[in-house]
Amino acid sequence: MQRRDALRTVTAVALGAVAGCDPARPSPGPPARPSTPPSQASLSLPGEVRHGPRDRDQVALTFHGQGDSRLVTGLLDELGRGGARVTVLAVGTWLAANPGLGRRVVADGHDLGNHTQHHADIKTMKPQLAYAEISACAEEVRAVTGSIGRWFRPSQTRYATATIKAAARRAGYPTCLSYDVDPRDFTDPGASAIASATLAAIRPGSIVSLHCGHEGTVAAIAPILAGLRTRGLRPVTASELLA
Numbered sequence: 001m002q003r004r005d006a007l008r009t010v011t012a013v014a015l016g017a018v019a020g021c022d023p024a025r026p027s028p029g030p031p032a033r034p035s036t037p038p039s040q041a042s043l044s045l046p047g048e049v050r051h052g053p054r055d056r057d058q059v060a061l062t063f064h065g066q067g068d069s070r071l072v073t074g075l076l077d078e079l080g081r082g083g084a085r086v087t088v089l090a091v092g093t094w095l096a097a098n099p100g101l102g103r104r105v106v107a108d109g110h111d112l113g114n115h116t117q118h119h120a121d122i123k124t125m126k127p128q129l130a131y132a133e134i135s136a137c138a139e140e141v142r143a144v145t146g147s148i149g150r151w152f153r154p155s156q157t158r159y160a161t162a163t164i165k166a167a168a169r170r171a172g173y174p175t176c177l178s179y180d181v182d183p184r185d186f187t188d189p190g191a192s193a194i195a196s197a198t199l200a201a202i203r204p205g206s207i208v209s210l211h212c213g214h215e216g217t218v219a220a221i222a223p224i225l226a227g228l229r230t231r232g233l234r235p236v237t238a239s240e241l242l243a
Contacts, residue, residue, distance in 0.1 A: 045242060047165040051180040052205040052241040059206045059233050060241040061224075062179060064115055064153070064186075065090035065105075067213015072101055074218045076108060082225035084235040085109050088212065089153040089177065092117035092137030095144060102144035111237040113151035114138055114173065121156040122164055130167040138171050151177040151238055158182070158209075177238055179207040186211045191219035199227040207238065 052060065063075070065088040079086055088105045090112060095102050105112045116122055117136035125133065133155075138148040152173035154160050160168065160176040168176055183197035194216055198208055210217055228235060 045175040047169070047174070048160045048176040048178050049207070049242060050178040051203075051207050052238075054203065054205040056204055056241070057232050057234055058236045058241050059202055059204070059208065059228065060238045061086040061208050061210060061235050062153070062177065062238060063088045064209070064211045065112075066094035066115075066119065067211070069098055069101060071215060071218055072098070072212045073104075075212055075221065076101075076104060078218055078221040079110070080108060082221060082235075084221075084225055085111075085237045085240070086235060087111035087113060087151060087177070087238040089113045089115035089151060090137070090141065091115050091119045091155070092140040093119075095137070095140045099144050102141075106145050109237075111149065111151060111239050112141060112145055113149040113153065113177065113238075114141055114171075115153050116155040119155045122154045123157040123161055125163075127163055127167055130164055131170055134167055134171040134173070138173075148172050151175070153177045175242075177207070179209040181206045181208040183208070183210070185214055185217045185220070188214060188216050191216045191223070194220035195223040195227065198224050199231075202228070202231075202233065204233065205241070207241070 052058065061084065063086060088110055090102060092114075102112055114134060114137045116133040117140070118133060120133065122130050122133060134152060141147070141149045148171070150173075152168045152171070154164050154176060159178055165176060168174075181198060181201045183194045183201070185194045198220070202208065225235065
């Protein structure tokens, strides 16, 4: 508990400096506890992946993890009915407030990963603040699952900068998880538009960016899964896709 509190303090002070509330620079926080050693597969991956192998009948549906608990529960129910395994990249503050949903994600067979502590614009952050954001969320994931998870996705940017990749490696994530299909469901265009945009762009090996906490996304799950079946594509976790 002291470790998690220390990380929250580092992050909060640094965020205040960015906002102009406190011009003093935060002192470096203590290093993150050692995480589970990465698998040999993860060691062979680059610092960022945007899609998986194109010669497999697999795709990865990934979800930026925050939102109303009722909608997240509905999303998990839809995924369960469709037999899909996905990857949820949780925002740390949301996960701290909803640990039961984090445990359900894992119990349902999905990957649970890291999407920073506060979902701020990480590409504008100095290295120490970027690290604090990633490592604080890593501790929230660890508190729920016992490990920091395998995947990190930067917040408010599709692609990781060199600074972000270095901070992620320092926090225990050798590979940042990007995507090649973005139906922009967070703009709430409606379930039909989300499903159509996803299925029009998806290919074998695709990684799809979707969001928890949006009614249209929940309603789009069934038609997306039906469309994948007609194309002979199977939704799997990012860990399985990139194994």
